[in-house]
Amino acid sequence: MLRTNNLQKVFRTEEVETTALNNVNIHVQKGEFVAIMGPSGCGKSTLLNIIGLLDNPTDGELFFDGQEIASFKERQRTNLRKGNIGFVFQSFNLIDELNVFENIEMPLVYLKLSAKERRERVQKVMERMQIAHRAKHFPQQLSGGQQQRVAIARAVVASPKLILADEPTGNLDSRNGAEVMNLLRQLNEEGTTIVMVTHSAEHAEYAHRTINLFDGHVVTEQIHQNKSFEAVEL
Amino acid sequence: MRQLKQTIRGILTNKQNALFSLIGLSIGLSSIIVIIIWALTHLTFDRFHQDAEQIYFIQYTDTLYNETDFVTPFPLAKELRERIAGMEQTATYTYWTDKSRIKADGKEFFIDLTPTEEQMFAILNVDFIGMANGHVLKPTDIALSQSLAQTIFGTVDCVGKTVVLQDSIVSQVGAVYADFPDNSTFKPEALCYYSLSADEFVHCEGWKNWCYVTVAKVPEGANVDELSVQITRLMHDEHEINEVFSLFPLIDYHLQPIGEEAMLKHLFMVFFSGLLVLIVSCVNFINLQTAVYYKRSRQNSIKKMLGVSPGQLIVEVLYESGIYILAALFISLFISYSLLPVISDGLGLNVSEVFSNGQLIAIHGLVAALVFVLVSAYMVIVVIRTINRTSLIAGATEKKLHKGGQAFVVTQFALAIFIGIAAFSMQKQLSFAIKSDKGYKSDNLMYVETWDYPFDDNKAAIEEYLSQNSKVKAFSVCERSFNTLGSRTTSFTNPEWSEEENDFYKVLYRCDENLFETTQIHLVSGRSFNPAKYNEADNIIINETYAKKLGGDVVGKTLKAGSKDCRIIGVCKDFQFENFYTTIEPLVIQYREEWICNLLIKTTEGSYSQVANGLQEFMTSRSEAPFTIASMEGLLSELYEEEETQQKLLLLFSALTIIISCLGLFGLTAFIIENKTKAIGIRKVNGATVSQILLMLNRNFALYVIAAFVIACPIAWYAVNKWLENFAYKTEVSWWVFALAGLLALVIALATVSVQSWKAASHNPVEALRYE
Ligand SMILES: Nc1ncnc2c1ncn2[C@@H]1O[C@H](COP(=O)(O)OP(=O)(O)OP(=O)(O)O)[C@@H](O)[C@H]1O
Ligand SMILES: [Mg+2]
Secondary structure (H helix, E strand, C coil): CCCEEEEEEEEECCCCCEEEEECCEEEEECEEEEEEECCCCCCHHHHHHHHCCCCCCCEEEEEEEEEEEECHHHHHHHHHCCCEEEEEEEECCCCCCCHHHEEEEEHHHHHCCCCCHHHHHHHHHHHHCCCCCCCCCEEEHHEEEEEEHHHHHHHCCCCCCCCEECCCCCCCCHHHHHHHHHHHHHHHHHCEEEECCCHHHHCCCCEEEEEEEECCEEEEEEECCCCCCCCCCC | CCCHHHHHHHHHHHHHHHHHHHHHHHHHHHHHHHHHHHHHHHHHCCCCCHHHHHEEEEECCCCCCCCCEEEEEECCCHHHHHHCCCEEEEEEECCCCEEEEEEEEEEEEEEEEEEECCCCCHCCCCCCEEEEECCCCCCEEEEHHHHHHHHHCCCCCCCCCCEEEEEEEEEEHHHHEEECCCCCCCCCCEEEHHHHCCCHCCCCCCCEEEEEEEEECCCCCCCHHHHHHHHHHHHHHCCCCEEEEEEEHHHHCCCCCCCCCCCHHHHHHHHHHHHHHHHHHHHHHHHHHHHHHCCCCCHHHHHHCCCCCCCHHHHHHHHHHHHHHHHHHHHHHHHHHHHHHHHHHHHHCCCHHHHHHHHHHHHHHHHHHHHHHHHHHHHHHHHHCCCCCHHHHHHCCCCCCCCHHHHHHHHHHHHHHHHHHHHHHHHHHHHHHHHHHCCCCCCCCEEEEEECCHHHHHHHHHHHHHHCCCCEEEEEEECCCCCCCCECCCCCCCCCCCCCCCCEEEEEEEEECCCHHHHCCCEEECCCCCCCCCCCCEEEEEHHHHHHHHCCCCCEEEEEECEEEEEEEEEECCCCCCCCCCCCEEEEEEECCCCCCCCEEEECCCHHHHHHHHHHHHHHHHHHCCCCCHHHHHHHHHHHHHHHHHHHHHHHHHHHHHHHHHHHHHHHHHHHHHHHHHHHHHHHHCCCHHHHHHHHHHHHHHHHHHHHHHHHHHHHHHHHHHHHCCCCCCCCCCHHHHHHHHHHHHHHHHHHHHHHHHHHHHCCCCHHHHHH
């Protein structure tokens, strides 16, 4: 479902030029759960942002569902992203002024769904994430684990094909971390493709496959023996 | 010192905000200060005389029409001196002087010579700088003002020189006095006593002729009302004068000259608008500073954890406001000093002559101090109210535009919209007053006022000159121009009516047969004057208003003027001969060839200045005596000069309030958007488009302006209607003026906000979410 070809990203500021990604070729299949690992600053987040259509690559090609999208304009990227890709961040990125319900509801608003449909879908996903009883609470009133579950709920509420998670367990203790990983695994088992950046080898074990990045390159790819993933489509 | 440094560093961390706060504050300070200077100049008029509040004009009110005037009979001053014990001093002087011809050093000049009595010098301050023979001006001397002495003799050192007045009166310069300050009502160019030549200076003697002004000085603490009663009784008992006399304070004369629009109203209105600008700028300052304060709340809570006392926080805030206001004070000093020539121009007097530097700086300091007290009081309240809330967590969440801020933005825009509507409406009424149909055509119309020009001697020559000028369409020898038609009479009565029914004023105007052609006033019925064919001596033309009053079909009817019977030969369309405050009055136009000496001239299109220059040259070549040529439209717009200044000032104030409000809005948006950067990023990640973000950010501001509009409209509606009530002929209050003001405010506000919200909305969300 996702393929990159010689992807390159260069950041230019006044003084320095940083090559964050250099000739990255990866391939994620539909229904796969892929972990990305690597030392800090090696370009993991940059790669995720490009795959997630938040940012444009400097050079190279990006295929999403077979469509070349590296040169898409902002508006096109936004439209493709809506309802297709969900994001989970290390720092949760919830909006402080909105309560749990409203935070989760947001992607549906931009999809222009009716209020009734929005309510039903948010309700369902909140129950699933076990945060329904917190619907009227504001983010600051929740624990880190709860906040991340809200963030995941928001990522999945529009039933996207692809979930991108950037160190989703980075700010959580091990118990909450494990809980989040279980949620992600469940979602994957239900058919959602997941690409997750993590620093934890233990959490990478949840994935079918780990891609190791170093200094903007893919260095190794490792298939987890205990997982079996049959490619449905190439 | 350390505190000062830290405060300045703190201010500079928010450079844009600091700049906007300062600009807003400086605009507010300087506009109110300029207005205060302007108002004080008016209010201090005539106060430089010693015991100024004990000096009065004698005025009378006639018992029949309740009209008040300052003219008095010549012997009044002497009579009051001798007969009323409670009067300290009185003097007569000629207020409306004729131009006198003076010959000195072989040159000839026309000067305004003011004849008076010697008692005058005991009442008003005349500052003699050169005086012969001790300290008395001899009965046959004249005194010159410093500048006139310079003009005539090229030196102030001219005491003892001989001058000849009106070719026959020989006099000597007895004294030179310092020019009167600009804020003086009494400003004679030259002074003499009536005794110099009673023939020349006392035209109308006795108790029956009223054409002089009487000034009086009363003892300190005198009962002025009691004095008025005494004068009235004396006049009634001994001189058969039944008018009611009273004393009018000299120091009020400038503000409420009789017969002119109340100056105070004007003063108040301008002052009030200036005050609004100041309020808006203070609000703006407070608003921006509060935003900065909230932004710093995190920093302040860290300070608190380190043991800073609340008092210390308050001192910091006071320091900060103090620095701003000091800076604004310097800027406004600079602004006012650069504006002084402009103000002086507008006032027609030299402001720096009225106020010393020390006084000017004191005014600035006082206003700045007042603003400091107001502004810092509010800031201290903000500090105290938030002091217990400044925990680390609360500090991080204080993100929305505080409630006060919303109210402030709405208030600012409401004021701006209000002033804007007022200015537009005024503009509309004024252009209506000047441009609308006055019943005659004022374009290419010229008015020549001949003052002391020997018109009768040159009449034939001038008429011939004008008739031969192909650029002159028509001209008429007439009494006055149409901006102030002048004299009123109760004469020209309907013989069929009772005395009471006839008891109202008619305006009387005298002219030759060409008036109607020159001014394009249409005759409704009857005919115009035609002296070639008829004897017009006792014929009159009246206007429609009077005709209607007389019952419509009046041509051929006769009216009584004294013992004379005057026949109405025509009725002319109503035309405007006063300003638009008054309705058109009944008018009688009389045919006259003698004793009228002014001209109305209609030129062909585009040749106005050519004709004016030619005539100027021609008339000057025949006599050097003064006369003036003015365009009718110029004279008309002079009628509304005060309103025009008001309107221009309002427009300026409206622009200033808008500018200040926008500065505030710009500053606030910066804070709001800074706080919202992350939220914007999150929303974009979750599928929001740029336009959706823009809408979200701008919607609130649009709502503020709409709220401001809703508040401003009814107030403006009321105020404008109230103002228009003053006019007899007025435009409608139109909705589009309101819509225009509101729309302008909305567009300007949204443009201000959008500059930043566009930047924020089109920002790459990755950037916004990167640092956490
Ligand atoms: N907007 C930017 N401007 C300039 N340089 C950037 C920008 N974003 C990323 N970089 C640089 O690109 C490189 C890769 O950054 P990236 O955030 O992808 O690293 P990472 O692998 O996610 O690190 P971490 O594990 O610490 O999150 C870094 O050297 C970083 O400094
Ligand atoms: Mg990263």
